[in-house]
Amino acid sequence: MKNIVLKNGTVIDGTLTNEPEVKDILIKNKRIEKIGNITNKEQKNAKVIDCTGMYIMPGLINMHAHLFGTGQPSSILGGGALQKIVIQFVKTPVGHKVLDALVTSAVQQELYSGVTTLRSVGDFEYSDIRIRDKVRKGKIEGPRMFCSGPAITVPTGHGDGTFATTKEKPEDLRKEVQERTKHGVDFIKICTTGGVMDAKEKGHPGELKMNLEQTLAVTEEAHKLGLIVASHTESPEGMTVAINGGVDTIEHSSPFTDDEAKTLKDRNGAVIITCSPAVPLAKLPASVTKLSDFAQFNSQVVLDNMIEGAHRAKEKGIQIGLGTDASCPFATQYNMWRELLFYTKLANVAPKEAIHAATLSNATILGIENETGSIEETKYADLLVLSENPLENLETLKDPKHIFLEGKLIRKRPKKNQKLDEAIDSIMAEM
Ligand SMILES: [Zn+2]
Incomplete structure (x- = not known):
């Protein structure tokens, strides 16, 4: 599998303590190899996805x-x-x-x-x-x-x-x-x-x-x-x-x-x-x-x-x-x-x-907190890339821009039940 670099996204890492920060993420062999500034040398031969203005959180x-x-x-x-x-x-x-x-x-x-x-x-x-x-x-x-x-x-x-x-x-x-x-x-x-x-x-x-x-x-x-x-x-x-x-x-x-x-x-x-x-x-x-x-x-x-x-x-x-x-x-x-x-x-x-x-x-x-659940080096690259800030608008999770499971880009999206969603939307609007 080709290495992937998520460039310049705001990382919300899943912890309660860390603040969101703009970083690069290098994905290698299913896992998060490095978080921080990924150099040109490190991203050579990798698939680079520009995440400028986007938000990255754990799956x-x-x-x-x-x-x-x-x-x-x-x-x-x-x-x-x-x-x-x-x-x-x-x-x-x-x-x-x-x-x-x-x-x-x-x-x-x-x-x-x-x-x-x-x-x-x-x-x-x-x-x-x-x-x-x-x-x-x-x-x-x-x-x-x-x-x-x-x-x-x-x-x-x-x-x-x-x-x-x-x-x-x-x-x-x-x-x-x-x-x-x-x-x-x-x-x-x-x-x-x-x-x-x-x-x-x-x-x-x-x-x-x-x-x-x-x-x-x-x-x-x-x-x-x-x-x-x-x-x-x-x-x-x-x-x-x-x-x-x-x-x-x-x-x-x-x-x-x-x-x-x-x-x-x-x-x-x-x-x-x-x-x-x-x-x-x-x-x-x-x-x-x-x-x-x-x-x-x-x-x-x-x-x-x-x-x-x-x-x-x-x-x-x-x-x-x-x-x-x-x-x-x-x-x-x-x-x-x-x-x-x-x-x-x-x-x-x-x-x-x-x-x-x-x-x-x-x-x-x-009991799998050493493998997944947050964005940390060595953990599996289970990640969502979102177009808006979920800390301000959780609804952006409805339609993730990219989904990664163990570093693999998941391209398909669910078939939704429109009538059912409209019914639930109506009560959410009143909450
Ligand atoms: Zn049940």
Whole structure:
């Protein structure tokens, strides 16, 4: 691969401490070889891209995505007879092919929109693992991937009957963890609480589903096997069980106590914020979302709780990551920029902090901060070149000028769902 020089761009490096600075970047053998003034001798035979007036930041890391969907609301997984037929079908060889095509499209949409590292947190039939391996072998183009395979839940838990495997007894839950290691998962995903759509009561989303014993069974087994555990957690009761039950990354989050904060911090745990489906579900008119009155109300409760969880995490010095929860209604595979923008508006943080959360902080939570997540010499050249300053306008992330994954220029761009984007644009305009 020919060396590349990004000339004269303003570098926003992904840290919270460093100020943006105009520099050159030399990319050699997939990595950032040098940052600073690249001499004529050093750039001889290299492809030189003039970045004058442009901004360079690390590639985005999406910490929470499901890969089977597009974000287009659908009633297929809404329970009932159709769901049963679909679930039977995806277990067949032809079903696997269909799933793999959906997942391939999803991971490529992510990459073509600037996500260079992606964590999948619950997909059907290990389709995420199959596609991850194809990407790793260079058979298909895609981002760096970390995958859980199917989530693990208990009867009536979130994902029961769809993207999760359901077990009740602690020893059976342990076996599910062991089963996943045979498939080569990178971590374990569980669902301690229900989700917005599972709730049966107004004002009480995120009902506790897994008890402490069940949660501990999973985390103990996973930790023994060297895997961390992520938990879908959408209520304060869920936070208590997830944190005391040994969970490492709390997905979505909710308010938690000082003692719980200390336990999570001592474990080096993290909170992953996912505003992307919660905001449209809470704010769009029911005629668009097709939600019942109480589901819409509950979406707002989940969103408020999540932001409160983010505030608590920040106050207590707990690592915060960002993800889109792609595949949920209104969470597409190409709108990570919206997550950053939602986070700045709702949690009242500066764009620099949102960029940090979506890059270096996410990399640190994944344990790959020495490889990617910031613009530093020796790290992989996972980079975005932007035409405007994202610290002033995060929307510029919607359409990166150039995307690099491990020094490779990614030329394709995602196919967007215009109608869906217009609906979300309308609520963003009012925020
Ligand atoms: Zn999720």
